[in-house]
Amino acid sequence: MATEANILHADLDAFYASVEQLLNPDLRGKPIAVGGGVVLAASYEAKAFGVKGGMAGRKARELCPHLIFVGGNFGEYQRLGDAAIAVLNDFTPLVERISIDEAFADVTGCTHLFGSPIDIATEIRRRVRDQLGLPISVGVARTKHLAKIASQVAKPDGLVAVDPSHELEFLHPLPVGMMWGVGPVTETKLHAQAILTIGDLAQAPGGSLERLLGPAAGEKLAALAWNRDKREIRTQHRARSAGAQSALGRKPATEAVYKPVLPHLADRVASRLRAKARAGRTITVRVRFADMRSITRSVTLDVPIATTTTLAEIAEELVRSALADHPCERVITLVAVSVSHLREQAAIQLDLPLGLGDEKNRPGTRQGIARFSADRAIDAVRARFGRDAVGYAIAQLDRARSVPDAFRELAEKDLGERDV
DNA sequence: TCTGGGGTCCTAGGACCC
DNA sequence: TCTGGGGTCCTAGGACCC
Secondary structure, three states, X not given: OOOOOOEEEEEEOOHHHXXXXXXXXXXXOOOEEEEOOEEEEEOHHHHOOOOOOOOEHHHHHHHOOOOEEEOOOHHHHHHHHHHHHHXXXXXXXXXXXXXXXXXXEEXXXXXXXXXXXXXXXXXXXXXXXXXXXXXXXXXXXXXXXXXXXXXXXXXXXXXXXXXXXXXXXHHOOXXXXXXXXXXXXXXXXXXXXXXXXXXXXXXXXXXXXXXXXXXXXXHHHHHHHOOOOOOOOOOOOOOOEEEEEEEEEEEEOOHHHHHHHHHHHHHHHHHHHHHOOEEEEEEEEEEEEOOOOEEEEEEEXXXXXXXXXXHHHHHHHHHHHHHHOOOOOOEEEEEEEEEEEXXXXXXXXXXXXXXXXXXXXXXXXXXXXXXXXXXXXXXXXXXXXXXXXXXXXXXXXXXXXXOOHHHHHHHOOOOOOOOO
């Protein structure tokens, strides 16, 4: 076990909001929120009123009447997020990016070049501030979990290093809600057992956490509470699923509503899979109702697929069946499509699937070949002229209302390293 | 008449096989 | 014929993270 604190966790502060304040000086020092119906990010001035990411826009305005909503400069978020990560990469290749604005780095191998981990963290913060104009907080510790907690403690715009000989003194007084893996539901359950701090959790009798939270979660939290975090920095990730969803507002639960949306979602998912030479066997759809409850239906095929039309047809059948099971639900607010059980599939082998017992989709049939050719043609046109050059006519009608594609792309995780 | 969009992992029950 | 255990896969739902 390493005895040095060599793991850094760097996290840009209130990232989207900070970018907006950087781009527009009039917004500096003011409570702002990026988003509209939902707050995607809130400035620290807005957070002081209780505004948080993920909150409904209406509630945010109630909490903070002078809140300024700003539209998203999504391209700038991507550019500046990438630039901040590039600063970390100047020190070490062992960087694990968690999201657009957050990454771990293992500096074990580069201290002889750049000084102590604290020196490196200080320099990273200085460069991001000077070169990009953005505040970034950094935690330094011996493990990933502790480094992440340290960066949260450091916010806003700070640096916290946890001395390896005083880890539990740092960790145990903190509230359980700060632990990675404790969300609102788990926090409520723990509070009900008078477990308020991470120290309380560490002291919980053996087996009690497992009974309360299930075997996996109980064991994991107990390990983290004693700072037994074995996870290493992983520079490569392989996605296990790919999906797309669309919020609809409140719409009748009818085919006329969901049928036009599904080709659009299928197109987004399948084209991303094809671009990474991947395909998947399990197709899952989700339908959300007016009260935010949602149901899923899935099917696992014998053969992985990455074909837009076939995915859309299967998704439609699944949504139809899901709604048939809930005839009393008259309003839907969201549909989602995702593909999992992914596997490598070189483009030339992108076979057409069997659909749901559908003979005409078999590989080698005339329709199968036609679908394969249609996807290849669309992919080729987009490669040359951009994503908007060609699309599904019905799907494009839906664009006016939906979230910008630029935002969707921000949220996408890379499916893998390989390009076709 | 505004609660987004992209993911990961876990659990429980049932089917099926050995 | 009755009875049992273990493993794997699939489905549906849920919690959590950014």
